[in-house]
């Protein structure tokens with residue numbers, strides 16, 4: 001199959017019981033951040049009715065943060081994570097984000113390489129103390145070039 005052929009990326013408009021059942025099954029056994037009342041948007045990748053990938057972007061203490069990126073093993077390496085990340089960056093930019101953040105272990109090279117291409121840089125968030133080994137945060141500054149890219 002071609003890269004992500006037939007895969008549709010959609011913002012989750014209805015966080016209803018049916019979606020929640022799919023969500024729980026999809027992330028079974030993995031830690032999931034409960035967002036409570038934090039402003040957020042889930043983005044899902046569907047192959048027909050099947051959930052192939054899922055992710056979220058939320059806003060906490062004024063900071064837009066991407067989280068929960070997961071693609072089913074049989075759908076990996078077809079550009080789905082990239083498209084979910086593009087969609088989340090676009091959403092944040094459209095909603096006025098000046099920066100987009102995510103946290104990731106140093107060992108997760110796939111995610112890091114999948115996100116660095118967007119222009120993320122490793123930083124220690126203000127107010128925290130980090131060493132090179134403990135800083136796991138990456139920041140994308142929303143520049144005019146990022147804004148142009150998000151409009152494509």
Ligand SMILES: CC(C)(COP(=O)(O)OP(=O)(O)OC[C@H]1O[C@@H](n2cnc3c(N)ncnc32)[C@H](O)[C@@H]1OP(=O)(O)O)[C@@H](O)C(=O)NCCC(=O)NCCS
Pocket residue numbers: 068069070071072075076077078079080081082083103104105108110111113114117
């Ligand atoms: C990380 C993950 C989301 C990537 O999903 P994916 O849909 O396979 O990623 P994509 O196909 O969009 O690939 C994005 C980039 O990573 C690269 N990549 C993906 N899988 C790779 C692998 N196994 N080895 C090397 N590079 C890889 C791709 O080549 C692509 O780079 P490019 O844009 O330079 O071509 C997926 O592997 C996953 O769900 N892993 C387990 C959960 C996880 O680690 N989540 C992130 C938590 S921070």
